Amino acid sequence: MSRGQDFKITYSTLGSSAAAVHDGFEQAVAAALAALGGSHSLWIGGRERQGAGEFEVRSPVDRRLLVGRFQVAGRGEVAAAIAAAGDAFEDWRRVPWPERLAILRRGADRISARRFELAALMSLEVGKTRFEALADAEEAADLIRYYCQQLEEAAGFERPMGRLADNERTRDVLRPYGVWAVISPFNFPVALAAGMAAGALVGGNTVVLKPASAAPASALELYRLLVEGGLPDGVLNLVTGAGGPVGEEVVTNPGVAGIVFTGSRAVGFELHRRFNAARPRPCHLELGGKNAALVTARADLDKAVEGVARSAFGFGGQKCSACSRVYVDRSLAEPFRARLVARMGELAVGDPRDREVFLGPVIDEAAVARYERAIAAARRDGRLLAGGERLTDGDRAHGCYVTPALVDGLPDGHELVTEELFLPILCLREVDSLAAALELANASDYGLTAGIFSEEPAEVETFFDRIEAGVAYANRASGATTGAWPGVNPFCGWKASGSTGKGGCGPYYVQQFLREQSRTVME
Numbered sequence: 320m321s322r323g324q325d326f327k328i329t330y331s332t333l334g335s336s337a338a339a340v341h342d343g344f345e346q347a348v349a350a351a352l353a354a355l356g357g358s359h360s361l362w363i364g365g366r367e368r369q370g371a372g373e374f375e376v377r378s379p380v381d382r383r384l385l386v387g388r389f390q391v392a393g394r395g396e397v398a399a400a401i402a403a404a405g406d407a408f409e410d411w412r413r414v415p416w417p418e419r420l421a422i423l424r425r426g427a428d429r430i431s432a433r434r435f436e437l438a439a440l441m442s443l444e445v446g447k448t449r450f451e452a453l454a455d456a457e458e459a460a461d462l463i464r465y466y467c468q469q470l471e472e473a474a475g476f477e478r479p480m481g482r483l484a485d486n487e488r489t490r491d492v493l494r495p496y497g498v499w500a501v502i503s504p505f506n507f508p509v510a511l512a513a514g515m516a517a518g519a520l521v522g523g524n525t526v527v528l529k530p531a532s533a534a535p536a537s538a539l540e541l542y543r544l545l546v547e548g549g550l551p552d553g554v555l556n557l558v559t560g561a562g563g564p565v566g567e568e569v570v571t572n573p574g575v576a577g578i579v580f581t582g583s584r585a586v587g588f589e590l591h592r593r594f595n596a597a598r599p600r601p602c603h604l605e606l607g608g609k610n611a612a613l614v615t616a617r618a619d620l621d622k623a624v625e626g627v628a629r630s631a632f633g634f635g636g637q638k639c640s641a642c643s644r645v646y647v648d649r650s651l652a653e654p655f656r657a658r659l660v661a662r663m664g665e666l667a668v669g670d671p672r673d674r675e676v677f678l679g680p681v682i683d684e685a686a687v688a689r690y691e692r693a694i695a696a697a698r699r700d701g702r703l704l705a706g707g708e709r710l711t712d713g714d715r716a717h718g719c720y721v722t723p724a725l726v727d728g729l730p731d732g733h734e735l736v737t738e739e740l741f742l743p744i745l746c747l748r749e750v751d752s753l754a755a756a757l758e759l760a761n762a763s764d765y766g767l768t769a770g771i772f773s774e775e776p777a778e779v780e781t782f783f784d785r786i787e788a789g790v791a792y793a794n795r796a797s798g799a800t801t802g803a804w805p806g807v808n809p810f811c812g813w814k815a816s817g818s819t820g821k822g823g824c825g826p827y828y829v830q831q832f833l834r835e836q837s838r839t840v841m842e
């Protein structure tokens with residue numbers, strides 16, 4: 320539990336009756352609503368700057384709510400941010416690491432202290448429910464703390480090496496590369512921006528942060544809190560706007576030493592290709608998933624139904640960790656289907672500010688259109704067992720509300736089974752054995768998360784051994800495939816899900832932002 324907190328919300332939290340949680344969130348929402356709609360600048364070198372134009376962010380909860388007006392950074396502003404980060408690098412890398420960690424930990428504590436405000440803002444900006452949003456804020460703080468701890472445990476990544484002669488002495492040091500572009504997604508607007516930025520900052524790199532254009536307000540609040548913690552000017556810079564010009568400048572500007580990106584496969588692959596066209600540079604990608612849950616004949620159905628429902632439909636399936644495929648042993652398929660459909664019927668869809676709501680809106684009209692296309696394909700090529708509607712009654716007419724959907728009977732290799740949808744749509748398929756389930760689960764380009772439900776330890780061991788995924792869970796009712804936490808569940812995408820081979824939330828993250836120098840002296 321974080322310092323000074325009487326409770327802690329994680330993605331595994333099933334709920335809380337603690338009045339402090341609900342009152343804290345609801346008061347913060349009221350305050351956030353009163354403050355919404357302002358105009359915001361870019362932050363470059365510690366100063367506000369205007370961009371090439373302005374864009375509006377409207378809430379997916381209710382399009383009538385203007386979250387704010389933000390600047391569109393053009394290539395010139397992005398170049399200025401890279402230059403400011405480059406200037407700040409020379410001092411920041413020389414700050415003794417214990418001092419750097421103290422600054423970042425103060426930032427983490429500011430985030431914890433303001434978790435309700437951050438959660439309320441995320442709820443309004445991207446449509447998270449209170450528990451999802453509070454967990455996002457808590458995760459941000461814990462990611463920063465965990466990465467600080469890594470540097471500390473490694474004593475700043477400086478160590479003596481062996482010698483070939485008596486008069487020879489070698490030290491090995493990991494040193495920062497320089498300026499990192501951090502490109503963060505809308506779905507964990509505080510946690511992932513904080514985690515990727517902290518990964519770079521702790522070791523002495525500086526950062527240009529470009530948040531998703533759907534979630535600049537959450538990133539701006541994060542920026543403010545980290546600066547309040549004591550980050551010097553230019554160490555962290557914030558550029559908002561469209562991905563195009565930012566990406567173009569980032570991949571071509573020689574002042575960028577590395578990119579760290581969480582988002583779609585198409586964008587990630589393109590960034591990687593372009594960034595490395597002139598010379599190889601580190602480009603850490605955490606991409607999508609088409610994550611499978613396996614329900615064997617030995618499964619506990621209570622755990623399986625709850626775990627799959629939470630992972631498939633939590634935050635509308637808009638997590639790269641979301642469960643989008645479930646392979647169920649034929650012997651349990653009938654009761655599993657019936658119970659899952661019943662459970663889905665209990666999941667309230669609506670305004671995420673409401674306490675009882677489980678599923679808020681999807682992020683925008685484009686997501687609704689994608690949902691409608693996918694549902695049409697599901698009806699055409701399979702059997703739609705539940706869901707499939709857009710909800711437009713009452714106030715829901717003003718937001719992007721769709722019902723959680725379950726599809727059965729799709730042919731193997733169907734696009735709904737292979738493409739990442741980022742929507743509350745789950746594909747179910749009956750299987751005859753664990754071996755068949757594993758084969759189907761692995762027949763995906765992606766390899767991010769996976770889950771199994773089986774009370775038979777040998778089956779769980781087989782699953783861990785054979786599943787092609789960087790994050791594997793067994794019998795997790797709080798989330799079959801979702802809910803990784805810093806220092807608990809390292810989060811590494813295999814195959815087309817990532818490029819690093821060492822994940823966020825894990826013990827080998829920070830080293831990836833550092834390059835090695837051995838220093839040999841003859842005495």
Ligand code: UN1
Binds near residue numbers: 330507511641800803
């Ligand atoms: C993502 O969905 O982009 O494990 C990554 C989880 C979250 C995933 C974050 N920590 O569900």
